[in-house]
Amino acid sequence: MTGDQDWLIYRGTGEPHDGIKRLPPPPRWREFGGGPLVDPVLGADSSGGRRLGERERAASYRADPEVVEIVNAALYLRRPLLVTGKPGTGKSTLAYSIAHELGLGPVLRWPITSRSTLEQGLYRYDAIGRLQDASLRQNGARTILRQVGGGDASPPSIGRYVRLGKLGTAMLPQRRPRVLLIDEIDKSDVDLPNDLLNVFEEGEFEIPELTRLPDDQSVVEVMIADGTDQVAVHRGRVRCNAFPVVVLTSNGERDFPPAFLRRCLRIDIRTPNREQLTEIVAAHLGEHTVAECAEVIDRFLDDRRTGDLANDQLLNAIYLATSGGRPQEETRGRLLDALLRPLNQQGS
CATH class of the missing domain: 3.40.50.300 (P-loop containing nucleotide triphosphate hydrolases)
Incomplete structure (x- = not known):
């Protein structure tokens, strides 16, 4: 530098x-x-x-x-x-x-x-634990003293x-x-x-x-x-x-x-732009996923204009789309709707 x-x-x-x-x-x-x-x-x-x-x-x-x-x-x-x-x-x-x-x-x-x-x-500070240990040690020392004439009843270090x-x-x-x-x-x-x-x-x-x-x-x-x-x-x-x-x-x-x-x-911390999102996806899921899931990134950016979305939601959606399991188009659309649901959308 x-x-x-x-x-x-x-x-x-x-x-x-x-x-x-x-x-x-x-x-x-x-x-x-x-x-x-x-x-x-x-x-x-x-x-x-x-x-x-x-x-x-x-x-x-x-x-x-x-x-x-x-x-x-x-x-x-x-x-x-x-x-x-x-x-x-x-x-x-x-x-x-x-x-x-x-x-x-x-x-x-x-x-x-x-x-x-x-x-x-x-x-x-575990005062109760210290009190219990001290009591057990004293009782044990008394038993030893009675049996062999030795033992240490000193309390453990605080x-x-x-x-x-x-x-x-x-x-x-x-x-x-x-x-x-x-x-x-x-x-x-x-x-x-x-x-x-x-x-x-x-x-x-x-x-x-x-x-x-x-x-x-x-x-x-x-x-x-x-x-x-x-x-x-x-x-x-x-x-x-x-x-x-x-x-x-x-x-x-x-x-x-x-x-x-x-x-x-x-x-x-501002929400990341498209270039930054692309870098995040590439860093976590590999460069090849960026080209495969460009439409998911586009949808994420569009939906973010009207609701709060987290980066994790995008990563989850892209992982599901590229992990090997290939749901049918209709199922895939429903899953994307669920995964990219805005955080500030509370109702059904």
Whole structure:
């Protein structure tokens, strides 16, 4: 890359590279400097395969130039991205594309519902499990003492009962940022966006159950959301080193408070044009399907003028038409009607 493109860290090409190493230091007001640094052992991306067709969908994603520019601005400024668009336009896929291209590990996906709370995103403490284990251990130790005169009735470490959530794991002091996908934030309770502000601004949070421990228990090993090991938390405080790449998606079903909006960089994902749809179909189903199903793409574009249609609906329709099963013309027409039914059409 030369000229005006030199500043781009994320290029939106789907080709992995180590451009994250060129990311300059953050602005002074976005420096967090958490530590000591941790390098947790990460598990597999359990949701990526189900939702994105393994890694191919993330690799084949092609972002508009405007989207690429705003993503890079967020990387430079260490700010969250609020990505708005109609269902099926690739809002969530953008997070997977960033993680894939920049080699940032599995995406931490936090799906939001009306019952989601900030604490659920940060950590979970299993107090009941700890109490039950302590009781069993004490009873077992008493039995051993009676039988052989030995045994250990000391309670298990509290760290066994603390698991960081997706947001909490993203805030660990890691060398490279993790990608955090907060999916469908517009479905949340009205207070959640404001509750997120302090974590995003301060880059840290506390686990009260750990801050109350005595000095000889100032370091506690806790579990993380998607890894196979434990990480050390010092005096109950988690402070990030590299601010995570936060992607919040919204279907545009609600407005957000100004205090929340001014801390995010906003992207509006537009519906893809014919050329972009052709690239999507070719990437997922092969170049040969584009010529075979040109009429299906034409119908999709026509129907989209009067109703909301998702890219997945087009891919489903084309796959059915090219998968080997060849229904009769009348049946094929009915199936296309069903598969390409607008999302905003609720009645029969």
